[in-house]
Amino acid sequence: MRATVMNKAGDVAIAHVPDATILHPTDAVIRVTRACICGSDLWPYNDGPNVAGQQMGHEAIGVVEAVGSAVEKIKVGQVVVMPFAFSDGTCLFCEDGLHTACNHGGFFGVGGEIGGAQAEALRVPFADGTLYPLPVGEDDALMPSLLTLSDVMGTGHHAAITSRVRQGGVVAVVGDGAVGLCGVIAAKRLGAEQIIIMGRHQARLDLARAFGATDVVSARGEEAIEQVRSLTQGLGVQSVLECVGHAQAIETSMGIVRKGGAVGRVGVPHYPAIPAAQPMFFGNVTVAGGPAPVRAYIDELLPEVMDGKIEPGRVFDRTVTLDGVPDGYRAMNERSALKVLIRP
Amino acid sequence: MRATVMNKAGDVAIAHVPDATILHPTDAVIRVTRACICGSDLWPYNDGPNVAGQQMGHEAIGVVEAVGSAVEKIKVGQVVVMPFAFSDGTCLFCEDGLHTACNHGGFFGVGGEIGGAQAEALRVPFADGTLYPLPVGEDDALMPSLLTLSDVMGTGHHAAITSRVRQGGVVAVVGDGAVGLCGVIAAKRLGAEQIIIMGRHQARLDLARAFGATDVVSARGEEAIEQVRSLTQGLGVQSVLECVGHAQAIETSMGIVRKGGAVGRVGVPHYPAIPAAQPMFFGNVTVAGGPAPVRAYIDELLPEVMDGKIEPGRVFDRTVTLDGVPDGYRAMNERSALKVLIRP
Numbered sequence: 001m002r003a004t005v006m007n008k009a010g011d012v013a014i015a016h017v018p019d020a021t022i023l024h025p026t027d028a029v030i031r032v033t034r035a036c037i038c039g040s041d042l043w044p045y046n047d048g049p050n051v052a053g054q055q056m057g058h059e060a061i062g063v064v065e066a067v068g069s070a071v072e073k074i075k076v077g078q079v080v081v082m083p084f085a086f087s088d089g090t091c092l093f094c095e096d097g098l099h100t101a102c103n104h105g106g107f108f109g110v111g112g113e114i115g116g117a118q119a120e121a122l123r124v125p126f127a128d129g130t131l132y133p134l135p136v137g138e139d140d141a142l143m144p145s146l147l148t149l150s151d152v153m154g155t156g157h158h159a160a161i162t163s164r165v166r167q168g169g170v171v172a173v174v175g176d177g178a179v180g181l182c183g184v185i186a187a188k189r190l191g192a193e194q195i196i197i198m199g200r201h202q203a204r205l206d207l208a209r210a211f212g213a214t215d216v217v218s219a220r221g222e223e224a225i226e227q228v229r230s231l232t233q234g235l236g237v238q239s240v241l242e243c244v245g246h247a248q249a250i251e252t253s254m255g256i257v258r259k260g261g262a263v264g265r266v267g268v269p270h271y272p273a274i275p276a277a278q279p280m281f282f283g284n285v286t287v288a289g290g291p292a293p294v295r296a297y298i299d300e301l302l303p304e305v306m307d308g309k310i311e312p313g314r315v316f317d318r319t320v321t322l323d324g325v326p327d328g329y330r331a332m333n334e335r336s337a338l339k340v341l342i343r344p
Numbered sequence: 345m346r347a348t349v350m351n352k353a354g355d356v357a358i359a360h361v362p363d364a365t366i367l368h369p370t371d372a373v374i375r376v377t378r379a380c381i382c383g384s385d386l387w388p389y390n391d392g393p394n395v396a397g398q399q400m401g402h403e404a405i406g407v408v409e410a411v412g413s414a415v416e417k418i419k420v421g422q423v424v425v426m427p428f429a430f431s432d433g434t435c436l437f438c439e440d441g442l443h444t445a446c447n448h449g450g451f452f453g454v455g456g457e458i459g460g461a462q463a464e465a466l467r468v469p470f471a472d473g474t475l476y477p478l479p480v481g482e483d484d485a486l487m488p489s490l491l492t493l494s495d496v497m498g499t500g501h502h503a504a505i506t507s508r509v510r511q512g513g514v515v516a517v518v519g520d521g522a523v524g525l526c527g528v529i530a531a532k533r534l535g536a537e538q539i540i541i542m543g544r545h546q547a548r549l550d551l552a553r554a555f556g557a558t559d560v561v562s563a564r565g566e567e568a569i570e571q572v573r574s575l576t577q578g579l580g581v582q583s584v585l586e587c588v589g590h591a592q593a594i595e596t597s598m599g600i601v602r603k604g605g606a607v608g609r610v611g612v613p614h615y616p617a618i619p620a621a622q623p624m625f626f627g628n629v630t631v632a633g634g635p636a637p638v639r640a641y642i643d644e645l646l647p648e649v650m651d652g653k654i655e656p657g658r659v660f661d662r663t664v665t666l667d668g669v670p671d672g673y674r675a676m677n678e679r680s681a682l683k684v685l686i687r688p
Contacts, residue, residue, distance in 0.1 A: 098603065098604040101604055101627065101628060162628075162630070260442040260445055265625055269621050269622050269625050272621055273619050273621050274618035274621050274624075276616075277613050277615055277616055278616065280618075280634075281612065281613050281633065282635060284444065284632075284635065285632075285634070286630060286631070287618070287631050288628075288631075288632075290624075290625045290628030293628075
């Protein structure tokens with residue numbers, strides 16, 4: 001079958017790889033009908049893969065083609081959304097709703113035995129715990145928004161939950177990528193009254209406003225911090241959704257958070273320590289977040305996607321086939337595309 | 345009047361200072377009937393005061409001697425407990441229960457215009473917002489436990505709240521000082537099932553066991569981390585009450601916290617950054633805490649002190665008069681006293 005592989009930094013290609021098959025009784029194999037490229041795929045695209053030939057992609061919707069002998073809930077023929085992490089669904093972490101800490105879990109698209117979603121098909125470990133059946137046909141018009149439940153919408157929601165967005169809250173979203181934009185949607189639906197989007201790309205900022213952002217800050221560093229403070233009576237924001245992961249993003253987050261407020265991190269941190277441990281302490285500031293347990297959030301978010309109450313699929317601004325994936329990486333890396341949808 | 349002053353590192357003395365008087369209409373003056381020495385007083389005792397002649401002490405029970413013209417709730421003659429921070433009781437932070445972030449608030453015993461509690465009397469700003477009347481006479485037998493509501497019991501409770509101790513929870517308390525021991529009480533009353541106390545002083549560890557600790561770890565560094573992990577099926581603890589503030593204490597905390605768990609910091613941090621930002625992220629670990637809003641916690645804790653359900657006053661193992669305060673500092677600094685009560 002054909003799949004996306006990362007050979008080395010900047011060298012992403014479509015290659016023939018062994019067909020996805022059932023390896024364990026709890027596996028399923030899905031035919032991928034929708035996948036996409038993630039902002040986090042740009043880290044190995046720029047810095048090099050975990051392993052040469054790393055199979056890429058961790059977001060998918062597909063049709064179940066086969067299930068192992070121990071799979072009980074997932075059935076052949078179902079249309080399913082696949083969270084970016086697999087999870088057994090039964091360990092104490094899964095039962096607690098933290099599927100990304102599953103005792104037997106892991107991540108798709110990171111190399112090794114686990115495949116990637118930017119492919120014709122994919123083996124899914126722990127199918128019953130991982131996959132979530134969708135109440136639609138495989139070409140439903142809602143596919144783009146449904147696909148975001150595999151990562152970016154659930155991740156934006158996690159940033160909002162871990163930064164404790166509340167009714168009437170004052171919020172800033174650091175980063176105008178797809179996750180940041182989904183963070184705006186999440187903050188809005190949780191009742192935030194003021195939502196400051198921090199970014200520099202006009203089309204994305206326009207989309208943020210359409211999703212509910214009330215203010216835009218495009219400055220960086222100290223100037224950005226001052227602007228957020230002046231938008232919030234000098235107090236800063238109660239909730240910071242940190243959707244980037246750069247050192248400057250966490251520094252800005254610590255600079256704009258209000259006393260008693262919280263920073264919810266969902267950008268994979270490319271810094272070794274949380275700065276400002278003392279002001280953070282004296283301000284009773286909370287830092288939380290991590291890989292989003294998107295599997296746990298589908299129950300809450302799916303009905304609103306189905307109703308059209310939220311439209312996170314609007315983050316996709318380009319669609320490619322598998323052959324177009326290398327171009328898709330280039331476009332996202334150059335910021336000429338926001339998020340690229342793949343129809344294998 | 346007589347008060348405790350810190351002249352320079354190691355030089356704490358009883359001095360004559362101007363009498364405490366009403367300066368602002370919202371002030372009260374209390375005659376101090378009980379005060380104490382705090383572990384945090386040992387920082388200036390070792391490193392030098394904020395200002396020469398810094399008036400020391402921030403924990404008190406007293407009798408109201410005078411109130412300003414704008415004081416409405418607090419009355420002359422009342423026996424009151426004084427939290428270590430003053431707060432107006434009306435700003436958005438106070439209304440949110442975060443009195444230590446009060447827009448007009450501050451801390452006692454830090455030098456400058458604000459006095460210290462290790463004295464015959466003290467001016468209390470924002471008397472209505474700060475002081476809490478007690479339903480007892482000034483020499484009630486419960487005084488030691490009631491006095492802990494001014495700081496250490498509320499601070500231990502804050503560590504437990506911000507580290508999200510829950511019914512059936514698995515908890516570690518880093519530090520066997522008075523705050524750590526109150527943290528054990530707090531964790532126990534919130535329903536923790538396993539409470540690991542981490543410390544090295546036998547008498548304190550015995551008291552921790554009496555308060556509800558189920559396990560003791562006296563190792564340090566990597567060895568301590570391994571011991572906590574082996575006590576918790578390799579998973580670490582859900583809640584870490586960090587009651588020290590040294591760099592090693594936060595490193596240990598980050599090493600023993602379970603995925604999805606939380607570290608509640610109440611030891612004033614003597615380190616610039618929270619280490620392990622990446623493992624913290626991948627484990628969805630929360631770091632929270634800060635100066636405890638003890639004023640907000642009195643409503644919840646006072647009834648249990650009155651009923652004898654909790655006995656935090658057992659942390660006091662020595663009582664002195666004002667003249668004995670310099671000896672009290674020496675004893676606490678040498679760890680020959682756990683916490684010294686003062687009857688001025």
